[in-house]
Amino acid sequence: MPITNDDIARGLRQHPAQISPKYFYDQRGSELFEDITRLPEYYPTRTENAIMQRHAADIAQAVGPGRTVIELGAGNCSKAEALCRMVRPACFVGVDISADFLAEAVERLRRTCAPLDARAVAGDLTQGVVLPSDIPRTGRLVFYPGSSIGNFDPPHALALLAHMRELAGADGALLIGIDLPKDVGVLEAAYDDAAGVTAAFNLNVLAHVNRLIGSDFDLGQWRHRAFFNAAEARIEMHLEAAEPCEVHWPGGSRRFAAGERIHTENSYKYALPTFTDMLARAGFARTQAWTDERGWFAVLHARP
Numbered sequence: 001m002p003i004t005n006d007d008i009a010r011g012l013r014q015h016p017a018q019i020s021p022k023y024f025y026d027q028r029g030s031e032l033f034e035d036i037t038r039l040p041e042y043y044p045t046r047t048e049n050a051i052m053q054r055h056a057a058d059i060a061q062a063v064g065p066g067r068t069v070i071e072l073g074a075g076n077c078s079k080a081e082a083l084c085r086m087v088r089p090a091c092f093v094g095v096d097i098s099a100d101f102l103a104e105a106v107e108r109l110r111r112t113c114a115p116l117d118a119r120a121v122a123g124d125l126t127q128g129v130v131l132p133s134d135i136p137r138t139g140r141l142v143f144y145p146g147s148s149i150g151n152f153d154p155p156h157a158l159a160l161l162a163h164m165r166e167l168a169g170a171d172g173a174l175l176i177g178i179d180l181p182k183d184v185g186v187l188e189a190a191y192d193d194a195a196g197v198t199a200a201f202n203l204n205v206l207a208h209v210n211r212l213i214g215s216d217f218d219l220g221q222w223r224h225r226a227f228f229n230a231a232e233a234r235i236e237m238h239l240e241a242a243e244p245c246e247v248h249w250p251g252g253s254r255r256f257a258a259g260e261r262i263h264t265e266n267s268y269k270y271a272l273p274t275f276t277d278m279l280a281r282a283g284f285a286r287t288q289a290w291t292d293e294r295g296w297f298a299v300l301h302a303r304p
């Protein structure tokens, strides 16, 4: 599955400019995301892990043993490790755009969860997930934690869920984490931490883009911005030009006025009934959900 980046220059020419959040994840971006998950303000990872631990027996019963677990956006595989201990799969396939970071994580998983047939598949899940032909077609569990589904606008999220339904197969299932609506202060702090790690993560996308398309973004000219857009029920992350600047790349250029932004990420927050309805429309009619005491996050097991 080749990873192309033709969309970057296109996005930079748009008004407002945009860069897909998938370009956050070069090696440094993956490491910075790992740092984010440990921040006091970043509740999603901690909350999702606590739900998985607290309801481990129920989740294990719903999933069943001996599955082929396919994790999309597997990252450092730390959630995969917890899940594998819980459900004892026959096979694990981690899919991620950050190829080297994933390969190391899967190698670690192979050791910590031995004997486990664990595979790393580098690829862009927005281009359709293509698995090696020897991956079993039955007994699949698609695992998509971290509320990453929130990075897609609702129509694209629905299309991706429908793709997961295909990937899971007739006897398969989906285990997915979603971030629920909550106090705006809590949400905004999670995406704009006091230590500036999320700011560094957001800015790093420009360094990655410079390498991918040969552009000349000067990171010092850009500031991190994150806020809740209530009308769209989403956190938005942007990079804002601190001063007028011009960016060049082979075949193009763009002037930015001071205060002009590049939109780098959305993170939609779904109420549980809205998301359950979306799952049903994607072909997952039967769902079981677990949440934390504060109702901040939910883990859902969904079957056709």
Ligand SMILES: C[S@@+](CC[C@H](N)C(=O)[O-])C[C@H]1O[C@@H](n2cnc3c(N)ncnc32)[C@H](O)[C@@H]1O
Residues within 6 Å of the ligand: 021, 022, 025, 030, 033, 037, 045, 072, 073, 074, 075, 076, 079, 095, 096, 097, 098, 123, 124, 125, 126, 145, 146, 147, 148
């Ligand atoms: C928010 S992190 C979540 C990591 C981990 N699953 C978790 O829950 O902590 C998103 C992960 O998805 C990967 N990713 C982002 N966009 C992707 C894409 N289009 N295709 C494949 N992987 C992608 C990133 O490299 C990263 O590891």
